[in-house]
Amino acid sequence: MQWKDFKGLTWYLALCFAIISFFAYSQSVGWKWINSTKKETNRKDRNTYRFYHK
Amino acid sequence: MSGNRTITTITCISCNNEITPRGKSFTRAITCPACKSYFRVRLSKEEKYSKFNDAFESHLPVGAKGKIEGVTYEVMGFMVKREKYSYKWREYVLFNPLQGVAFLSEYDGHWNFIKPIVGSPVDSGLKDLTFYNGQTQYRLYQKYRPRVLYAQGEFLSDEVYISEDSEVREYIAPPHLFINQTSDYKDEWMKGHYVDSAKVAQAFKLPKEKIPMKTGFGYTQPIISSFSESTLINVIVAVVLLLGGLQLFSTMDSRKKVFSHNFNKSQLTEQKMFSTETFLLEDGTKSLQIEMDAPIDNDWLYASFTLVNETDGTEHEFSKEIEYYHGVTDGESWSEGSTQADAFLSRIPEGRYHINIFPEFSLSGDYFNINVYRNEPIYSNFFLALLAIALFPIFYFVRKYYKEQQRWSDSDYSPYDTE
Numbered sequence A: 001m002q003w004k005d006f007k008g009l010t011w012y013l014a015l016c017f018a019i020i021s022f023f024a025y026s027q028s029v030g031w032k033w034i035n036s037t038k039k040e041t042n043r044k045d046r047n048t049y050r051f052y053h054k
Numbered sequence B: 001m002s003g004n005r006t007i008t009t010i011t012c013i014s015c016n017n018e019i020t021p022r023g024k025s026f027t028r029a030i031t032c033p034a035c036k037s038y039f040r041v042r043l044s045k046e047e048k049y050s051k052f053n054d055a056f057e058s059h060l061p062v063g064a065k066g067k068i069e070g071v072t073y074e075v076m077g078f079m080v081k082r083e084k085y086s087y088k089w090r091e092y093v094l095f096n097p098l099q100g101v102a103f104l105s106e107y108d109g110h111w112n113f114i115k116p117i118v119g120s121p122v123d124s125g126l127k128d129l130t131f132y133n134g135q136t137q138y139r140l141y142q143k144y145r146p147r148v149l150y151a152q153g154e155f156l157s158d159e160v161y162i163s164e165d166s167e168v169r170e171y172i173a174p175p176h177l178f179i180n181q182t183s184d185y186k187d188e189w190m191k192g193h194y195v196d197s198a199k200v201a202q203a204f205k206l207p208k209e210k211i212p213m214k215t216g217f218g219y220t221q222p223i224i225s226s227f228s229e230s231t232l233i234n235v236i237v238a239v240v241l242l243l244g245g246l247q248l249f250s251t252m253d254s255r256k257k258v259f260s261h262n263f264n265k266s267q268l269t270e271q272k273m274f275s276t277e278t279f280l281l282e283d284g285t286k287s288l289q290i291e292m293d294a295p296i297d298n299d300w301l302y303a304s305f306t307l308v309n310e311t312d313g314t315e316h317e318f319s320k321e322i323e324y325y326h327g328v329t330d331g332e333s334w335s336e337g338s339t340q341a342d343a344f345l346s347r348i349p350e351g352r353y354h355i356n357i358f359p360e361f362s363l364s365g366d367y368f369n370i371n372v373y374r375n376e377p378i379y380s381n382f383f384l385a386l387l388a389i390a391l392f393p394i395f396y397f398v399r400k401y402y403k404e405q406q407r408w409s410d411s412d413y414s415p416y417d418t419e
Helices: A003-029 B159-164 B197-203 B229-252 B380-408
Strands: A050-053 B029-031 B037-040 B049-051 B065-068 B071-082 B088-096 B100-107 B110-117 B130-133 B136-144 B147-155 B167-173 B176-182 B187-195 B256-264 B279-281 B286-293 B299-309 B315-329 B332-338 B340-348 B351-361 B367-374
Touching (some): A003 B380, B187 B197, B315 B340
Antiparallel strands (some): B100 B110, B110 B187, B286 B367
């Protein structure tokens, strides 16, 4: 495999490099990209799902 | 008519016009520029000749020179051929004195550059529909007996006779193809590949508008020509392995408990809040997870929290709620919620912290427990990164599937279900 094989994928390699770098940084500082923990000032009504046990 | 190894002119068998062949002694058949008769170059006066009813425009002028793959070829002849479904395509005979003959074929603005090869390319697995050349599988795309509708210029073999006496099979592995031309007395193979029309125009120094516009999807046209599929797969494998390694490495650095305490309703201060003892967070910036559990039963517990950095006063506010209910309805038991909940805080710098907790108890709930963990492993980022990296390959392979269906829609040997 030679460099010219990757030529058409340069932008994709750059994207992968950016994603991997951001991923490595996020893991090292404990940054969860989608975090469901949020600030609520008041208790909401019952918001759980009911499961039936058969 | 005259013609032998040393000829300098050929006399037209029909109109006696004197023709100086470009291919000199290599020319085996020719179309008279004056009367448009096509005939074989031979000494015999008894030679037959053909006249074509239709006239077609040659997009590459006979005599034009162009450089393809580093070799300068001259356009010797031009043919229009047709097969049983009345598809018509153009073939240009190219010649270089050192490299020999080659062909450019064009259909709907899609071009293939083709050269004869010695022997058979079939390495293994020859069946009616497929064979292997090296590691590459070639599949039969079309089989036909061509008819020459029109010929112009010179030919290094009697193309009209050979074409009409032959069966042609074309096997493709885009952008490559092999052509097998067989007759009672010959079995010849040619190898070719797709050439972009812009490159053809550039090679023969022609304006793009002189070259036919591309229509549809060429049968040897690559899905994407700027990279190979195997390279893309290699890149994906390498990236996934790297991501997996990084995930494993970050997970191995496991979480540490930095604080734990039980809180009872009876200990509430006048401000209706609990304030934890100070705890120390180390090792730079990391995540923090607060886990809350309470022995509630058909009840709820709600609390809002404030994580306070005692060094610089930074506050992080969040809230959590625990609900757990169960029962029996219409003879069926059910449950909902849980007696536990956790909150995740990203990028909390090292320092001394405490948490202010503002709980709301229901009638029966009396106490709850809090555990605080430093450097909680994160798994969701791995799957999100994987998804981001997979978007382009998914798009590529879905597009490829539909393009392949389109490619094979004109073939009688499509591997896709076209019903």
